[in-house]
Amino acid sequence: KNEVEQSPQNLTAQEGEFITINCSYSVGISALHWLQQHPGGGIVSLFMLSSGKKKHGRLIATINIQEKHSSLHITASHPRDSAVYICAVQDTGANSKLTFGKGITLSVRP
Amino acid sequence: KAGVTQTPRYLIKTRGQQVTLSCSPISGHRSVSWYQQTPGQGLQFLFEYFSETQRNKGNFPGRFSGRQFSNSRSEMNVSTLELGDSALYLCASSLSSGRAGLKDNEQFFGPGTRLTVL
Numbered sequence: 001k002n003e004v005e006q007s008p009q010n011l012t013a014q015e016g017e018f019i020t021i022n023c024s025y026s027v028g029i030s031a032l033h034w035l036q037q038h039p040g041g042g043i044v045s046l047f048m049l050s051s052g053k054k055k056h057g058r059l060i061a062t063i064n065i066q067e068k069h070s071s072l073h074i075t076a077s078h079p080r081d082s083a084v085y086i087c088a089v090q091d092t093g094a095n096s097k098l099t100f101g102k103g104i105t106l107s108v109r110p
Numbered sequence: 111k112a113g114v115t116q117t118p119r120y121l122i123k124t125r126g127q128q129v130t131l132s133c134s135p136i137s138g139h140r141s142v143s144w145y146q147q148t149p150g151q152g153l154q155f156l157f158e159y160f161s162e163t164q165r166n167k168g169n170f171p172g173r174f175s176g177r178q179f180s181n182s183r184s185e186m187n188v189s190t191l192e193l194g195d196s197a198l199y200l201c202a203s204s205l206s207s208g209r210a211g212l213k214d215n216e217q218f219f220g221p222g223t224r225l226t227v228l
Contacts, residue, residue: 100153
């Protein structure tokens with residue numbers, strides 16, 4: 001069973017700051033997902049990656065398969081980035097089962 | 111292309127009742143997965159359906175069941191509801207065509223059904 005740990009537990013930042021959220025997992029995976037959930041809102045998939053780095057706007061996600069670790073970076077943070085960020089890992093093999101971290105609550109102050 | 115839709119969006123039931131939730135995947139997607147989100151346990155995998163067959167199952171009691179129809183639409187049923195079943199129930203669909211590549215297993219989430227058990 002994969003154990004997914006996220007850090008830091010909660011995060012408060014000032015608008016404009018560079019933010020890093022970390023995710024570690026214990027067992028080999030086929031892919032890692034970064035998800036975003038606004039209060040009372042649904043879940044949006046930000047990234048799915050299995051190696052290297054992906055960038056979308058102000059968001060960057062990296063993964064190190066050997067170290068079983070991924071980071072999500074937010075550059076020039078904005079209050080609208082305030083949300084819960086959830087890391088989820090996907091089992092190997094022909095299935096879609098995801099195991100989730102507990103999520104990090106990010107609050108960006110203006 | 112329409113996204114994943116779930117109905118109903120909100121539901122209030124009492125203990126002992128049963129409930130059926132529905133999920134319509136993105137057109138062409140063959141896999142539908144169901145998840146439960148609670149404040150205490152976070153997000154947990156319930157089960158996955160692919161081509162009308164349950165392909166994977168999480169650690170939930172038998173009161174939680176599901177099915178998938180030939181058009182890939184899926185329903186999940188919870189019988190004999192308990193207070194602890196109050197949660198946001200999410201479904202996600204993926205292409206799962208069997209072709210190699212990350213995009214094949216990328217999951218797209220629906221807005222969820224918020225179930226309250228009184």
